[in-house]
């Protein structure tokens with residue numbers, strides 16, 4: 789952030805609450821750009837064939853990740869990841885289990901990660917243009933962001949995938 793959103797002055801570096809932050813120098817204006825991390829929900833979505841990794845249209849070829857998305861105002865994280873799984877993959881989540889909280893410092897995000905079992909036919913949302921399904925035994929995490937969630941989930945000895953009851 790370069791300019792103050794309250795009075796349009798150019799922000800300057802100032803020591804505030806233990807670190808240097810962009811702050812407004814105008815007399816009478818107390819704006820500080822706190823740059824707090826944004827919560828993002830992440831979903832390790834697993835079908836009977838494996839975990840779904842998707843490719844975002846904006847990413848370089850060959851880069852795949854689990855599903856992520858921003859929360860809507862007033863939405864719980866669990867409702868958010870259920871909604872994103874529907875929007876991005878067209879799947880119906882069954883069991884949703886919390887995996888953990890993971891920093892994604894490069895994007896200034898806090899990932900709220902879940903594992904979801906899901907069924908249905910995959911229909912990609914507008915932001916995605918490809919996916920692959922990786923059986924759990926061949927899945928590997930990576931050392932930042934969503935990869936930390938994948939690694940933690942794999943290390944947690946997840947129970948075997950249970951297919952949905954016939955009535956679902």
Ligand SMILES: [Zn+2]
Pocket residue numbers: 792793794795796797812813814817818819
């Ligand atoms: Zn200002």
